[in-house]
Amino acid sequence: MGFLDIDNATKSYGSVEVLHKVDISVEEGEFLVLVGPSGCGKSTLLNMIAGLEEITSGEVRIKDKVMNGVHPSNRNIAMVFQSYALYPNMTVGQNITFGLEMHGVPKADRDKAMIEVARLLQIEQLLDRKPGQLSGGQRQRVAMGRALVREPDVFLFDEPLSNLDAKLRVDMRTEIKKLHQNLGTTIVYVTHDQIEAMTLSSRIAVMNGGYVQQLGTPQDIYDTPANIFVATFMGSPAMNVLPARVEVLNGRPHAEVVLHDGSTAHLPFSQDNLATWAGRDILLGVRPETITDMDGADRKSSNIANMTNRIVVTEPAGSDTFVSMQLGGRDVIARMRSDAEVAAGQDFNFAVNMEKAVAFDPESEMRIVP
Amino acid sequence: MAQATQDTAIRTGRITRTLIYLVLLLFSLFYLLPLYVMLANSLKPLEEITGGGMMNLPQVFTVEPWIKAWSSAQIGVEPTGLRPYFWNSIKMVVPAVIVSTVLGALNGYVLTKWRFKYDTILFGLMLFACFIPFQIVLIPMARMLGLMGLAGTTWGLALVHVVYGIGFTTLYFRNYYAVFPTELIRAAQIDGAGFFQIFWRILLPSSGPIAVVSIIWQFTNIWNDFLFGASFADANSQPMTVALNNLVQSSTGVKEYNVHFAGAILAALPTLLVYIVAGRYFVRGLMAGSVKG
Numbered sequence: 001m002g003f004l005d006i007d008n009a010t011k012s013y014g015s016v017e018v019l020h021k022v023d024i025s026v027e028e029g030e031f032l033v034l035v036g037p038s039g040c041g042k043s044t045l046l047n048m049i050a051g052l053e054e055i056t057s058g059e060v061r062i063k064d065k066v067m068n069g070v071h072p073s074n075r076n077i078a079m080v081f082q083s084y085a086l087y088p089n090m091t092v093g094q095n096i097t098f099g100l101e102m103h104g105v106p107k108a109d110r111d112k113a114m115i116e117v118a119r120l121l122q123i124e125q126l127l128d129r130k131p132g133q134l135s136g137g138q139r140q141r142v143a144m145g146r147a148l149v150r151e152p153d154v155f156l157f158d159e160p161l162s163n164l165d166a167k168l169r170v171d172m173r174t175e176i177k178k179l180h181q182n183l184g185t186t187i188v189y190v191t192h193d194q195i196e197a198m199t200l201s202s203r204i205a206v207m208n209g210g211y212v213q214q215l216g217t218p219q220d221i222y223d224t225p226a227n228i229f230v231a232t233f234m235g236s237p238a239m240n241v242l243p244a245r246v247e248v249l250n251g252r253p254h255a256e257v258v259l260h261d262g263s264t265a266h267l268p269f270s271q272d273n274l275a276t277w278a279g280r281d282i283l284l285g286v287r288p289e290t291i292t293d294m295d296g297a298d299r300k301s302s303n304i305a306n307m308t309n310r311i312v313v314t315e316p317a318g319s320d321t322f323v324s325m326q327l328g329g330r331d332v333i334a335r336m337r338s339d340a341e342v343a344a345g346q347d348f349n350f351a352v353n354m355e356k357a358v359a360f361d362p363e364s365e366m367r368i369v370p
Numbered sequence: 371m372a373q374a375t376q377d378t379a380i381r382t383g384r385i386t387r388t389l390i391y392l393v394l395l396l397f398s399l400f401y402l403l404p405l406y407v408m409l410a411n412s413l414k415p416l417e418e419i420t421g422g423g424m425m426n427l428p429q430v431f432t433v434e435p436w437i438k439a440w441s442s443a444q445i446g447v448e449p450t451g452l453r454p455y456f457w458n459s460i461k462m463v464v465p466a467v468i469v470s471t472v473l474g475a476l477n478g479y480v481l482t483k484w485r486f487k488y489d490t491i492l493f494g495l496m497l498f499a500c501f502i503p504f505q506i507v508l509i510p511m512a513r514m515l516g517l518m519g520l521a522g523t524t525w526g527l528a529l530v531h532v533v534y535g536i537g538f539t540t541l542y543f544r545n546y547y548a549v550f551p552t553e554l555i556r557a558a559q560i561d562g563a564g565f566f567q568i569f570w571r572i573l574l575p576s577s578g579p580i581a582v583v584s585i586i587w588q589f590t591n592i593w594n595d596f597l598f599g600a601s602f603a604d605a606n607s608q609p610m611t612v613a614l615n616n617l618v619q620s621s622t623g624v625k626e627y628n629v630h631f632a633g634a635i636l637a638a639l640p641t642l643l644v645y646i647v648a649g650r651y652f653v654r655g656l657m658a659g660s661v662k663g
Contacts, residue, residue, distance in 0.1 A: 050556075050560060051560075052556050052559065052560075070555075071559075072559050072560045073559065073560060073561065073562030073563075074562075076426070077560065078560065081553045081556070081557060082553070082566065083551060083553050085551065085553040085554045085557040087554065087558070087571075087572055088554075088576055089572070089575035089576055098558075098561050098563075098571075099560070099561035099562055101563035102561050102563050103562050146557075146561075214514070224582050342411075367478075
């Protein structure tokens with residue numbers, strides 16, 4: 001029993017099922033991020049928790065109380081919307097206290113709560129303004145203030161940062177994280193931005209096509225993705241996924257990959273039981289940052305493999321240099337230190353941290369669990 | 371920027387420009403002529419009109435025709451002037467405009483934010499009400515008013531106009547609320563506001579521009595209506611338009627054209643006034659800042 005339980009929740013519109021038996025249990029104080037491409041059902045799931053959409057079958061429980069059919073205002077939740085949804089005709093102060101007013105809280109208590117929240121979010125000087133007179137970041141704060149003031153059991157965030165410009169988005173992201181750390185509230189947060197998901201969450205549910213593809217800590221999701229969708233969705237640049245063949249050399253399974261000129265390289269796996277796949281085709285997953293030059297290789301890794309391959313393009317990005325090459329017939333990207341000495345057209349000796357490499361079954365696209 | 375717009379604007383020479391303004395001036399004179407005739411002739415004694423020279427300015431300036439039209443002219447058989455009928459019109463128009471606008475707003479709210487099965491069909495049927503000719507409803511409406519005991523009363527007339535106006539006001543408000551962000555409604559729901567609280571506290575305060583449109587439209591139409599007034603009102607509940615007709619038609623001796631002109635202006639004045647006063651609030655941008663902008 002968690003603090004917020006989503007138990008076999010399904011949503012259908014007519015005969016079309018858009019959300020299939022979602023099962024998530026959120027602990028008190030946890031920051032759960034629902035992430036996925038548009039149309040994956042993450043907003044629908046959030047609206048079902050909020051009570052804005054009905055649950056077709058299954059249950060949503062908050063503090064062990066079944067919420068199916070309970071009006072949104074009686075669930076003790078608060079929601080921050082993508083468009084902020086501030087009432088245009090009310091001042092900031094009225095916006096913040098509207099929910100309390102609707103719940104019959106006396107004026108004196110409302111004002112006290114409003115001042116507290118305004119101080120916390122540093123919007124005291126804005127209380128008498130109308131939403132139309134605020135900047136995007138200020139509106140965002142007011143929207144959060146409106147949610148905070150009610151001291152709800154669960155906060156729901158629906159892509160709250162997607163309307164902000166890039167710099168402000170990073171600032172507000174940090175601020176939301178700070179707020180969560182200081183207040184210890186339970187948060188369910190919807191986003192399509194995998195970096196937001198990684199930085200904010202204590203756990204992530206990666207969704208696609210109405211299914212939860214994987215539920216786990218950011219590190220779990222990043223290092224041991226359940227399938228190719230999760231592997232390529234999380235991380236930027238995306239994980240390289242390329243065809244390879246498992247060969248056993250000296251009693252150890254290796255990934256045989258085709259280099260740019262048609263010759264092959266053999267990269268030893270860390271997972272010994274991949275030997276059962278000997279002679280079979282797999283899809284090899286390697287993150288860009290695990291392919292480096294020899295000097296940049298992770299010193300703690302027990303399994304650094306070498307291969308020489310031709311560099312096609314180099315893209316210096318300031319902090320890193322991205323290097324692309326042909327591997328297994330695919331474009332593969334390596335992420336190097338910015339001072340790595342690389343040039344296009346050069347045959348370069350790459351170091352591959354095979355400890356971090358994962359293998360996928362090409363049929364089911366699921367990760368082969370060692 | 372200014373340079374760029376000048377380059378792309380259509381260049382017109384001085385002569386063309388003068389020509390354009392000349393034509394425009396001519397047209398506006400043509401359109402303003404009737405108003406001039408009415409105004410000028412309502413301010414002169416009857417002899418000046420009957421002596422010819424409708425287009426002349428008054429030589430003897432008098433407001434007598436206005437006073438007469440307002441308070442003592444012969445309307446049908448009673449020498450009451452237009453005054454009692456003016457109040458009849460007010461008593462009919464004000465409730466009818468308010469009620470039809472409020473109902474239209476409620477309909478628009480339900481049709482966009484509380485969707486139900488077949489709501490688009492219902493809306494289609496309501497739209498259809500906008501295009502039913504007046505004449506078709508005359509006899510059934512007379513029968514209904516009789517059954518309700520409202521025949522020949524100002525309230526009955528107001529009811530007719532409310533029923534006839536709902537189609538239009540619903541159309542206005544539905545289209546306005548269709549682009550009103552639904553997230554605001556959802557936020558209010560989570561905040562614990564009920565059906566009418568959302569309508570009253572969130573939606574209505576943001577409906578200024580469309581309410582003005584609805585009020586101007588309804589006021590003008592109901593005030594200017596003649597057919598319903600002539601059909602459903604009795605001698606004591608006649609609206610202004612019917613009384614004006616009776617003023618002009620009353621044939622006791624000479625036709626007092628100056629009084630007729632004054633009466634006609636009196637009958638047209640309220641709609642003009644509503645447009646001038648309310649038109650000022652006909653502004654956009656009340657929605658600014660609610661959502662991303």
